[in-house]
Amino acid sequence: MPIQSGVLLISLVLMAVVAGFFISAVRASRKPDTGAPREAVRTRFIYALLAVGVIVTAVSLRPWPHAISAANGPSATVNVTGAMWYWEIDRATVPLGVPVTFNARTTDVTHGFGVMDSQDRLLFQTQAMPGYVNQVEHVFRQPGVYRVVCMEYCGVAHHAMTNEFTVAAAN
Amino acid sequence: MMDNNSAQRLPGPQAGAVKFTMLLAGVVLLLMMIFGFVMRAAQGNLIDLDPAMFYQLLTAHGAGMVGTAGLTGAAILWYFMGRYVPLARGVFWAFLGLFLLGVVLILGAIFIGGYGGAWTFLFPLPANSGGVWGTDAAAAFLLGYVAIGVAFLLLYLEVGRKLIAAYGGIGGALAWPLVMSKGAAENAPPPAVVAAMATTIFNTIGTVVGAAVLASSLVNLYFPEFKVDALLAKNMIYFFGHVFINASIYMAVIAVYEIIPEYTGTPWKTSRIFAVAWSLVLLFVMAVYPHHLLQDTVMPAWSLAMGQIVSYLSGIPLLTVTAFSLIVYLRKADAMRWDLASALLVLGVAGWSVGSVPAIIDGMISVNKVMHNTQWVPGHFHIYLILGEVAMAFGFMMWLIGKPEHKAAGGFNWAAFSAYVLGGTGFTLMFLVSGALSVPRRWAVHAPEWVLQSQIATGFALLVIVGAAMFVLRYLLGLKHSAGR
Numbered sequence: 001m002p003i004q005s006g007v008l009l010i011s012l013v014l015m016a017v018v019a020g021f022f023i024s025a026v027r028a029s030r031k032p033d034t035g036a037p038r039e040a041v042r043t044r045f046i047y048a049l050l051a052v053g054v055i056v057t058a059v060s061l062r063p064w065p066h067a068i069s070a071a072n073g074p075s076a077t078v079n080v081t082g083a084m085w086y087w088e089i090d091r092a093t094v095p096l097g098v099p100v101t102f103n104a105r106t107t108d109v110t111h112g113f114g115v116m117d118s119q120d121r122l123l124f125q126t127q128a129m130p131g132y133v134n135q136v137e138h139v140f141r142q143p144g145v146y147r148v149v150c151m152e153y154c155g156v157a158h159h160a161m162t163n164e165f166t167v168a169a170a171n
Numbered sequence: 172m173m174d175n176n177s178a179q180r181l182p183g184p185q186a187g188a189v190k191f192t193m194l195l196a197g198v199v200l201l202l203m204m205i206f207g208f209v210m211r212a213a214q215g216n217l218i219d220l221d222p223a224m225f226y227q228l229l230t231a232h233g234a235g236m237v238g239t240a241g242l243t244g245a246a247i248l249w250y251f252m253g254r255y256v257p258l259a260r261g262v263f264w265a266f267l268g269l270f271l272l273g274v275v276l277i278l279g280a281i282f283i284g285g286y287g288g289a290w291t292f293l294f295p296l297p298a299n300s301g302g303v304w305g306t307d308a309a310a311a312f313l314l315g316y317v318a319i320g321v322a323f324l325l326l327y328l329e330v331g332r333k334l335i336a337a338y339g340g341i342g343g344a345l346a347w348p349l350v351m352s353k354g355a356a357e358n359a360p361p362p363a364v365v366a367a368m369a370t371t372i373f374n375t376i377g378t379v380v381g382a383a384v385l386a387s388s389l390v391n392l393y394f395p396e397f398k399v400d401a402l403l404a405k406n407m408i409y410f411f412g413h414v415f416i417n418a419s420i421y422m423a424v425i426a427v428y429e430i431i432p433e434y435t436g437t438p439w440k441t442s443r444i445f446a447v448a449w450s451l452v453l454l455f456v457m458a459v460y461p462h463h464l465l466q467d468t469v470m471p472a473w474s475l476a477m478g479q480i481v482s483y484l485s486g487i488p489l490l491t492v493t494a495f496s497l498i499v500y501l502r503k504a505d506a507m508r509w510d511l512a513s514a515l516l517v518l519g520v521a522g523w524s525v526g527s528v529p530a531i532i533d534g535m536i537s538v539n540k541v542m543h544n545t546q547w548v549p550g551h552f553h554i555y556l557i558l559g560e561v562a563m564a565f566g567f568m569m570w571l572i573g574k575p576e577h578k579a580a581g582g583f584n585w586a587a588f589s590a591y592v593l594g595g596t597g598f599t600l601m602f603l604v605s606g607a608l609s610v611p612r613r614w615a616v617h618a619p620e621w622v623l624q625s626q627i628a629t630g631f632a633l634l635v636i637v638g639a640a641m642f643v644l645r646y647l648l649g650l651k652h653s654a655g656r
Contacts, residue, residue, distance in 0.1 A: 007538055008607035014528045018490070022521040025498040029435075037499060042444070046491045053483045056535075061476055065536040066468045084301045109296045110401065112466070112544055114611070120618065122541045122609035127466045128296060130401040134468045136540075140384035151466075151544040151611055153289050156303045157221050159614035170289065 002121055037087045068137050074098040074170070080148070082111030082128040085157035094140065095170035103138045104128040111161065112151025118144050125151045140167040186254025186571070192246040192652060193568045194325045196239050197643040199274075204639055208632040214617045215625030223303060225615035226287035228544025229249025233290030234277050237416050238319060242270060242555060243564035244422030245326055248370065250567075251363045253431045256333035262325060269322035276315030284308020289613070290413060291317070294404035298392050306392050307473035313389050319474060320378045320385070327378075331371040334364060339374070344368035345453070346446035359441040360427040369453045370421045375455065377414025380407050402469065409463035417456050420523060422553065423563040424493060427516050431572050432498065434513045435504040439496070443511075455485040465539040475536060482534030487529045494524040494648040511645070515566030518592065522558025526551050529603060544613070550599055557595040557635060565591075580645075587641030594634025601628035604609040611616050 001156035047048050069075070079090040083106065094100050104113040106128040114125035115138070125147075126136040140146070143166075206228045213220035220228075221630030249263055280286040286308040288296045299308035332438045338344040338360050345368050384407035387399045449490075464470050497520050501507060529551035533542050542548070565593030605624045610617070617625055 001537070004609065007542065008603060011529045011532055011603065015525045018525045018528060019458055019521060021494075022517070022524070025501040026517065029501040029504045029509075032505050033503055037495070037502070041446075042491055042495050043439040045495065046487060047364050048493065051488050053480075053487075056483070057480055060535050060537055061479065064472065065540060066472070066475070070375075084299070094224045110293055110405070114544075116609060120609060120620065122545065124540050125466055125543060126468055127464075129405070129467065131471075132402055132467075134466070136468060149370055149611060152293070153226075153229075153291075153296075153613040155299070155301050156226055156287065157193055157228075157301070159222070159611075159616045 004121065032148055064075060066136070068135055069099050076100045077103065078165075079103045079105070080113055080128070081105045081107060081137040082113060082150065082154075082161070084109065084155055084170055085110075085150070085161040087113070087150075087161065087163035089148065089163060089165055091165070093166045093168050094146075095139050096143050096167050097168065099137050099139050102126070104134045104136070105132075106130055109154050110152050111154050114149045114151035116147045117142065118146075120147070122151075127152060143168050185258075185260055185263055188260070188267070188454030189250045190571055192242065192267060193564070194466045194643075194646065194650065196246070196564065196641075197568060197646055198243075200564075200645055201234060201639055203232050203239065204636050206231045206235070207230070208629060208636060211625050211629045211632050213615065214621070215629050216617075216622050217626060217629060222615035223285065223287060226289070226613075227281050227285065229613060230287050230289050231281050232276065232311075234316075237412075237419070238270075238274070238277075238387060239291055240419035240423075240560050240564075241319075241323065241415060243567070244370075244419040244560070244587045247325065247426045247564070247567050248330065248367050248422040249427050252330050252334070252367050254362065254429075254526075255364055256330075256337045258333060261292075262329040265591045266322045266326045268319050269325070270623055273315040273318035273322065273502050276311045276318060280304075280308045280310075280312035280315060283328070284311060286312045288312065291408060292385075292388065293408060294388055294399055294401055295391065296556050298395065302317050310389060310392050313385050313392070316383065317385050317389075320382050320613075324375060324382075326370045327375045330367060331375070334368050334371070338364065338368075341368065341372070345450055346441050347450070349443050349446045349449055349546040350615065351439065352413075352443070356440065358448065360424065362439050362441050362445060363425045365441055365449045366425050366428065367445060373414055373456050374418035374455055377411050377418065381411030381415070384408055384411065387478065402467065404548055405464065407465070410457070411459045413460040413463060418558045418635065420563075421452065421456070423519065423560050423567070424523075426563055426567040426570070427493075427497065427520055430512065430516055430567070431500065433600070435499050435500045437503055437511045439500065445492055445496070448492035449455045452454060452485075452488050455481050455488070459485050459534075462534040465534075466543050479534055479536055483531050486531050489526055489527055494506055494520055510569070511569035511588060511642075512566050513640075514588055515562045516570060518588075519559050519561075519563030519566060522562055522595070523555045523560070525558055526599075529554070541609070542606060544611060545606040546602045546610045546612050549612050550602030550606050553602060554595075554599045557599065558592070560600055561639075562591075562595075565639070567650075568642065568646045572646055583641065584645065587638050587645065589638075590634050590641070591638025594631045594636075594638055597631035598628055598635055601625075 060125040077094050081088040104126050111128040115123050124138050128136040212218045228345040285304040346359040348357045390397045432438045459481040461474045463480045610621045
């Protein structure tokens with residue numbers, strides 16, 4: 001399951017739970033005191049949220065999501081440059097199964113370098129900002145054609161700012 | 172010095188000025204919703220819209236919605252602070268005048284000058300339009316923001332100084348004695364005052380930072396040799412933008428603190444946990460903004476980690492204090508009186524709470540990598556605007572005009588509320604689904620496989636507009652037929 005589907009599912013469940021508490025309270029509001037939660041419940045709720053936060057933080061930040069692995073083994077580097085309204089990519093083919101580091105630059109305004117797979121599913125992104133080089137690393141698991149899109153609004157042809165590259169097994 | 176929850180209320184808040192402001196806001200909200208409807212219809216291939224016009228509407232919709240949310244929040248803040256401290260009436264009119272001057276400049280920049288650089292004016296886009304708009308149009312847009320910023324600073328100066336004088340300093344108005352267990356809860360300022368003081372502080376700081384980046388961008392427009400660091404500008408813009416839109420919600424919730432007790436029969440009091448929560452909100456609102464820059468990998472790693480962590484922590488005061496307390500008050504009520512005002516105010520807190528879920532999840536760096544700037548983002552913020560801040564603003568408007576006098580009003584109100592909630596829920600869920608399917612936000616033209624979602628969203632948008640139009644109509648009729656508050 002793509003990460004996006006999991007995120008949607010978890011979000012909808014949690015949103016329904018929050019909404020459920022309100023709906024239940026609205027229903028109870030017309031009746032005589034139906035036993036409101038006590039302060040102790042609030043305290044436990046706060047501690048529970050803090051505990052969940054500590055766990056989620058530890059799990060989601062280790063390893064660091066933006067880590068660029070040291071080039072100990074095979075790897076590749078791709079330089080991409082955004083400009084109104086096109087992407088320049090310094091290689092047409094990118095190797096399969098090895099860490100690929102993308103260096104994102106821009107010649108004018110801020111763009112968003114995003115890469116989509118053949119199902120138009122966003123795999124990763126980083127910003128391309130004037131005066132800076134943002135790096136993002138990805139390991140491609142499937143060969144094929146990948147689409148580059150702009151993920152930061154950059155003017156009248158923002159939606160048309162696309163390009164592509166091919167991922168293939170390294171010879 | 173006023174020093175307790177039940178401090179005697181002053182007569183005569185500026186009801187007339189506030190009612191007029193809310194009428195303006197209601198009409199502008201409707202217009203901005205229509206802009207949103209047109210954009211979704213264009214993405215759904217239901218109408219033909221030139222991309223340049225799409226991005227102009229996008230800019231107007233963003234600036235208009237954020238500005239109007241701020242305007243309604245400020246009107247609520249002003250109205251209820253008028254109960255506790257004597258506010259100079261002229262300040263509100265100056266605020267409104269400057270705000271409207273800003274609106275005129277912004278609308279002129281967009282629809283006469285062709286400006287379409289989005290409400291976020293991300294440096295250096297205003298100066299680099301690719302030939303679509305000119306320097307003067309960009310300058311008019313930025314000057315419009317400056318006028319609105321000055322309006323807010325003026326309002327906060329008046330509210331801030333009066334609260335400080337009345338409650339023995341900033342700490343007094345924030346109920347810090349209670350936080351430090353040095354005072355009794357019955358001597359603490361009312362919740363509305365605590366919220367107003369906190370909002371006054373963080374939105375003043377946010378507006379000043381916004382003014383600095385606006386001034387830099389303006390100079391750069393005419394003197395390009397005056398270079399602005401793009402990363403610094405981005406930090407400042409998102410600090411300002413995040414603080415401002417959050418301040419709008421935090422100001423609007425004052426209406427909940429003040430009005431809901433009239434319906435539940437239980438006063439909303441400042442407790443220690445409430446005071447602690449608002450002091451934390453004051454910090455969190457300002458510290459969380461790096462969650463807008465999670466894909467700028469040149470940012471220091473600690474700042475991005477802070478963005479993620481504070482993003483999560485920000486939900487705790489909301490869920491465990493405001494939302495939890497409201498649920499307690501509703502459950503404790505023996506016979507809660509429901510009308511359009513109370514329903515919309517409760518909806519506002521519920522929508523804000525529900526919307527915080529996808530926002531917090533998107534605040535995780537690993538999730539943000541595949542969700543940032545997809546339609547997930549407008550998905551979550553439309554939940555806590557349509558079903559949150561704007562619902563609170565409409566609720567305040569309904570409360571301002573008082574109870575409808577005839578029975579038929581009940582059916583009309585129920586139909587309006589149902590249309591608004593159903594439309595708002597469907598509209599925002601379509602954004603979330605589209606975001607999960609990687610549909611980018613702010614694209615004038617959509618791929619064929621995304622069109623159906625846009626078409627469904629367009630239908631829900633229409634429902635929201637119908638509900639909102641009925642609220643505005645009810646408000647207008649209410650102003651005409653009843654003395655209201």
